[in-house]
Amino acid sequence: MALRNFKLFRGNQNEGTMEHYSVEVDKGMVVLDAIHHIQAEQAGDMALRWNCKAGKCGSCSVEINGKPKLSCMTRMNEYGPEETISVRPLQSFPVMKDLVSDVSWNYEQNKNITPFKPDPLKKGNYIMMQEDIDRVQEFRKCLECYLCQNVCHVLRDQRQKDKFIGPRFMIRLASLEMHPLDTADRIPDVKDTHGSGMCNITRCCTDVCPEHIQITDNGIIPLKERVVDRYYDPLLRLFYKLFRRKSPN
């Protein structure tokens, strides 16, 4: 057991303070455990969101010493014994209370995505091979913790929420676009409504993803390349025109 110092944000969207707490911490504890102790013993009215405590539900996203993280997966021994650990709510979304922010903007974005549309003629015969599953499966590991949405500078600093759907939904788009059974065409939307060009591939989303999804390399960049095929590659367009071939995507 050791006494550790914390600074936790207490307040709401308009005002608040970083409050100091000290709490006894056991070996092997995660930051969420320590916050629970503080909540139980010293700050019963503190708001905090969590659910599974196993890194699977994506509820406990906060910023610990300025870094977007899942508090249930952040071990106390990541920090020096003398270090004060400061915890803040996600910065890119409105703060509801204390460590809880309102991420509902994200759910709205999801509704703008054209849903999965399988070929009706193949009804009842939807077979997928493992090779095709592998690529889209990676994106399905997403917890919707929104750490990537929170850290993306396009949304966070440049405040372009009306122009860019954000990394989490770019990989959802990728998983649908690369799906062998899907027949919808989302490339025009990827470019225009969802704003693939706003992302400058600086990879912070990938850096913070707790599921280690290669958001940029496997999701966003392949989508950007498909957008290039359609809109920015004059030779390719000429090729498809001359040979009257249908472009693969």
Add this chain to the structure above:
Amino acid sequence: MVTFSQQSSGKFLSTYRSDKWWFEPLWTGLGFLSFVAYTTWAMFQGDYYWWSGGQEGFGGYLSPFYSPLLFIKEAVVGSAPMDHSWFGSWPGWWPVLIPASPAILILAGPLSFRMTCYYYRKFYYRAYFMSPPACAVSGISQKNYKGETALLVFQNLHRYTLYIALGFVVILSYDGFLSLFRGGEFGIGIGSIILIINPILLAGYTFGCHAFRHLTGGNQDCFTCPNGKPTFRHMVWRGVSWLNSRHILWAWISMLWVAFADFYVRMVSSGRWIDINTWGF
């Protein structure tokens, strides 16, 4: 009472991060800057880019910064024999103010490839443009941020620079082969090893390119159509993906190596270093 405000409204470089977030943009920024400084210097030299131990005939070391030799200026120290030039001797119309260096004619090719590479873009947007400097650190807040949709829309042409780079892989591989001969005689020297490793590293970088990955299979929705068996393209795509997941490493090693290869040829050609080899000169 300290009033909490959204960090994203924060000033340039504001962050709550307490770690050394500035370290990565600093070392990548300085590292690349030194490469650019050396390349620019080497490009303007126009001499000591070739060494064949004074031997005529097939074979010799050619600096990768100077390959291919479109034109050659005669009677320059450490220059290649005229039969290595693609289009003959140096053009008379060349402005006097610009050094007559074959490197100037070709370096834009590989440079455009690296400058539009998805990895280099990440690093220089972070290190030089501070957009953002690091994750969860505020960059310069622009009123109307446009990402890669406006001025930077040319980045979408990266695949065209890939086609150029593929040509360079072939040319530099030939130079590696050339380095195994001296006056028509087969052999090997330290320089040959350096010049053979060079195109290998460059190929590792080039074949792991995102645009190449897209071209080989990324543009397909189905890897097993039409008969449920994985296609040949899927196999190639997997290989390219393997390289692609190590693209950053290939980018840095191949970049440092190409500069080192130029430096080595320069040192040997100017007589400062002795090349150990089987030819004995």
